[in-house]
Amino acid sequence: MRYCSLDNDAGTLYFYFTDLEEGQASAMMEYPAHLLLDAQGAIFGCRLDLDDEVLLSQLELALEWPYNWLDGQYGHLYIRIADEEPAEVVELSDTAVLDLDDDDLVLGIELMLPEEWRAPGRLARLAPLLVPFDDEPIAGEGPVVFGPPASVAVEAEAEEEAAPAEMAAIPHDKWRSGFVALVGKPNVGKSTLLNALLGEKVAIVSPRPQTTRVPVRGILSRPGEQIIFIDTPGIHEPDHRLGKLMVELAERTLPNADVICFMVDISQPPSKLDRMIAQQVQRARGHKLLVLNKVDQKPRQPGANYLPAYRELGEWEMELAISARRRLGLAALLSEISARLPEGPPLYPLDQITDQNEQQLAAEFVREKALFYLQQEVPHAIAIEVEEWIEKETATYIRMTINVEKESQKGILIGAGGGMLKKIGSAARASIERMLGRPVFLDLWVKVRPNWRDDPAALGWLGYRAKNFL
Ligand SMILES: Nc1nc2c(ncn2[C@@H]2O[C@H](COP(=O)(O)OP(=O)(O)OP(=O)(O)O)[C@@H](O)[C@H]2O)c(=O)[nH]1
Numbered sequence: 001m002r003y004c005s006l007d008n009d010a011g012t013l014y015f016y017f018t019d020l021e022e023g024q025a026s027a028m029m030e031y032p033a034h035l036l037l038d039a040q041g042a043i044f045g046c047r048l049d050l051d052d053e054v055l056l057s058q059l060e061l062a063l064e065w066p067y068n069w070l071d072g073q074y075g076h077l078y079i080r081i082a083d084e085e086p087a088e089v090v091e092l093s094d095t096a097v098l099d100l101d102d103d104d105l106v107l108g109i110e111l112m113l114p115e116e117w118r119a120p121g122r123l124a125r126l127a128p129l130l131v132p133f134d135d136e137p138i139a140g141e142g143p144v145v146f147g148p149p150a151s152v153a154v155e156a157e158a159e160e161e162a163a164p165a166e167m168a169a170i171p172h173d174k175w176r177s178g179f180v181a182l183v184g185k186p187n188v189g190k191s192t193l194l195n196a197l198l199g200e201k202v203a204i205v206s207p208r209p210q211t212t213r214v215p216v217r218g219i220l221s222r223p224g225e226q227i228i229f230i231d232t233p234g235i236h237e238p239d240h241r242l243g244k245l246m247v248e249l250a251e252r253t254l255p256n257a258d259v260i261c262f263m264v265d266i267s268q269p270p271s272k273l274d275r276m277i278a279q280q281v282q283r284a285r286g287h288k289l290l291v292l293n294k295v296d297q298k299p300r301q302p303g304a305n306y307l308p309a310y311r312e313l314g315e316w317e318m319e320l321a322i323s324a325r326r327r328l329g330l331a332a333l334l335s336e337i338s339a340r341l342p343e344g345p346p347l348y349p350l351d352q353i354t355d356q357n358e359q360q361l362a363a364e365f366v367r368e369k370a371l372f373y374l375q376q377e378v379p380h381a382i383a384i385e386v387e388e389w390i391e392k393e394t395a396t397y398i399r400m401t402i403n404v405e406k407e408s409q410k411g412i413l414i415g416a417g418g419g420m421l422k423k424i425g426s427a428a429r430a431s432i433e434r435m436l437g438r439p440v441f442l443d444l445w446v447k448v449r450p451n452w453r454d455d456p457a458a459l460g461w462l463g464y465r466a467k468n469f470l
């Protein structure tokens, strides 16, 4: 490794394989990541679980360094500063980013570290390579940032930690509470934002559109206020019954929302879908905020500023430019939302953070890993049923069926020698273990349910029915 650097405000640890010039990194790819820890708990490297989209030739710079290597059988890329076995391998809840140059050569890696992994002790092994982080990842690029700098966002997150008992002592008539809908087209970062606002992973995220299928509630309780965020499926032109339901469920959140965050991707110009959704949002009664996400990303056309085009899509009480992934501008967004909450008592227990149960989340983690590892239509044709969930003495035994629509998809999902299913299973198991805090035995089976996305009966028993979410 050439050097590493920590952006403590955004919680990003950078590993670079070459000296970087400003603006050199021009594209990125995302993969699940793990930290490699030594016996003292210090980070000495990371592991990325790559897929076939990365070519060996792209890893030339990374693999020039002595202790880095690619385990071709599993697609695991190890980035290390020493040749040693890790005492512990820890899964990160956020994906890591490969930074690529114009020739698609991987220049470096960005890891999103939770607070507890940014401690000096954790970085002791990396210290000799650590160079100060030179701020301003978006300096001079892209549109104006309205949000405050990241340090403000981080401080605000830190101060919100109030014990539920303390909050419970506040009389109900002093509370404000309300529903905040996160709506927009697929892939603009709604689920990433929900997770970033809560500081917990309650919604799965993937680089593929149409990741979220049903509304997910994330509850943020702070002294005197409870914000109930509703992450919605991306609104799109559906081409099967499941898609229709996804869009219907997203649209139904609009009339009841106190605040609507219309989310767009500021690195791209508005599309027909953005225009259509903006019009729907305009008809709703709630406060309307225009949330311009991905300010960290360069505009599609160098130098372009798409802000005026988005601004024109409707009447917005406020415009906020943020990066959900880098947690920039979130404190400003939260305070604008907070200022618009109606009076009312908390609607959920103060220690509850989502409306989903552990079984639903576990099934979603499997779907998330499938979205990462599988190509094209296959991950979209997946529906997961939890068949068994048994708390045993040493582990939780979980059996799930992964339904696909075609024999060919079943073949791809299982992979040669069962390799693909194993890869998805082991990545999902790590996420489920992290959530449950105990070992998990995950038993995955694959079944073909022809055409389930267009079959009302199958959709019903797979849990995709409107009345479950009203
Ligand atoms: N560069 C950048 N990428 C982001 C940001 N926020 C989200 N992303 C990426 O955008 C992709 C889509 O994110 P999601 O949160 O799944 O998007 P979504 O709007 O929930 O998508 P659907 O569920 O399909 O509607 C993922 O690859 C995210 O990592 C951001 O602020 N900057």
Ligand SMILES: [Mg+2]
Pocket: 190, 191, 192, 203, 204, 205, 211, 212, 231, 232, 233, 234
């Ligand atoms: Mg989503």
